[in-house]
Amino acid sequence: MHPDDLEKLVTWKMPFGKYKGRLLADLPGHYLNWFARTGFPPGEIGRLLALLQEMDHNGLKPLLNPLRNKQVNS
Numbered sequence: 001m002h003p004d005d006l007e008k009l010v011t012w013k014m015p016f017g018k019y020k021g022r023l024l025a026d027l028p029g030h031y032l033n034w035f036a037r038t039g040f041p042p043g044e045i046g047r048l049l050a051l052l053q054e055m056d057h058n059g060l061k062p063l064l065n066p067l068r069n070k071q072v073n074s
Contacts, residue, residue, distance in 0.1 A: 008024070009024045009064055014027060033053065
């Protein structure tokens, strides 16, 4: 994991697919699990989606809330 990956999860938007335009951190678990089953896309977006899926699977998505608040207050 890169140091700024968590911040990217709350600022980057999904660039394609059913949830195009939605913040990565707001993607539903079933969609992340679908990627886990079928394969994550190549490159940085795939790495971030895999990280988010792991966080969601382990109940760690609430760790992103302070970063969300930071973005809102910036």
